[in-house]
Amino acid sequence: MTQARKIPFGKPWITEAERNAVLGVLAGDVLTHGPQAHEFEKEFAAALGNGHALTLSNGTAALHLAYWQLDIGAGDEVIVPAQTHVATVHAVEMVGARPVFVDCDRATGNMTPDAIEAAITPQTRAIGLVHFVGIPCDMPAIMTVASKRGLKVVEDCALALGTRWDGTHAGLFGDAGTFSFYPVKHITTGDGGMLVTRHEDLAKKISKARAFGIDRTFAERTVPGVYDVLSLGINYRLSDINSAIGREQLKRLDTILERRARNFSALKKGLAGLEHVAVLDVTAAGQTSSHYCLTAVFDGPLADKRTEIIRRLNAAGVGTSVYYPHPIPRLQYYREKYGADLARFPNAARISDQSIALPVGPHLEVDDMNYIANELTTIVRDLTCSKKN
Incomplete structure (x- = not known):
């Protein structure tokens, strides 16, 4: 173990x-x-x-x-x-x-x-x-x-x-x-x-x-x-x-950004090929991200397993967060004031409900990224196999 x-x-x-x-x-x-x-x-x-x-x-x-x-x-x-x-x-x-x-x-x-x-x-x-x-x-x-x-x-x-x-x-x-x-x-x-x-x-x-x-x-x-x-x-x-x-x-700042980019790249590489896990990232040449965190979005059999994945990662010592817990129109204040049709925001709901934010900050090393990737890979494969059985 x-x-x-x-x-x-x-x-x-x-x-x-x-x-x-x-x-x-x-x-x-x-x-x-x-x-x-x-x-x-x-x-x-x-x-x-x-x-x-x-x-x-x-x-x-x-x-x-x-x-x-x-x-x-x-x-x-x-x-x-x-x-x-x-x-x-x-x-x-x-x-x-x-x-x-x-x-x-x-x-x-x-x-x-x-x-x-x-x-x-x-x-x-x-x-x-x-x-x-x-x-x-x-x-x-x-x-x-x-x-x-x-x-x-x-x-x-x-x-x-x-x-x-x-x-x-x-x-x-x-x-x-x-x-x-x-x-x-x-x-x-x-x-x-x-x-x-x-x-x-x-x-x-x-x-x-x-x-x-x-x-x-x-x-x-x-x-x-x-x-x-x-x-x-x-x-x-x-x-x-x-x-x-x-x-x-x-x-x-330059050192902070370099470490974040390094960690993000290592973690994204560690998750590459993992089924039903998408990583949000830049999509065109000329774009530079600040690499605040790595956002992993779960689909398919993992779509409703976010809480379980977080629980297991936290138990393994991996800190996580969620960006953000609800689309703004779904928050009580805005829901009651404007009553927007929530079906109009499927992508926001997908990210809010099916994603986790993983750490890539300058307080961490590439070895930490490898650990996070290994833990998440084990969890995902376990949950995917459980879903099939």
Whole structure:
């Protein structure tokens, strides 16, 4: 019998560098509105290769500010994926707009340009897309649709740090891109987020809106405590403590992405040829995934065995997750409010009900991938044989 291991799904990679960076901030006089946040923004934009970056308290705050400052609101429709984290759609609700749900592609989990175009109505004002588990949407084609129809585009890149299409980073195609730094994401700040945009005017609006609409920062005030308020705003700032952690994490981003790609490739290879198991991945040249996790979708005799597979993997020490537990229209709040025909989202339901997310993070080695592949292969073959008998 194989010796059970302890392989967590996700684990923050924290070193002495992060600890020392936090102590450095605590030894100073500025804990927020300070230089760490500003430097983190500049370094993050440089890592992506373009655009303006703005630190925010979390990824949901970034989404909310994007729609709010793009003037999306009551009476507007925003096309969103049925298959995503609820934050993607909550942000649309928070500005008073109506989400219009679209099913995802079977092979990638992403909305397709054709499905988006078919959902457009005279009330459509924006497209809120998600690069599902770091697999890039077809951004050139989607931007063509958006440009033709005069629509704003918000890219939810919560799992897509490192995702690119022909060299352009996710988040830099649309009007705004949003990132999350929750502990198990590609990099973490403890919690936090970032918004990126190619538009300088939008960056300036969001910079003010994240800090009450106040006209000047502490450093810009000639008289301490004296300022004006130019617009409605909210407190969505990220502290210098969080930003200092993020700066150190960002220094290791290339290594993090290399390890994730290596692990994903090894695990996918280990599952190749396994009957009734499909792996979601990029489908065209020029696409680069961030390899947040490996999503394995079960079909045929395994379609209703997801819970059993998870139980056995967990018993073998393999951490798993589910992305995501339900298509958004099936969640109680959205089901009761909009009553969408759930039969319209078969691919989202298939991924939600029949898939598991397997770990490929930088805390793991290729040997761990081989262990996961061997365990899953044994489980699948056992369940498949049981189904036949």
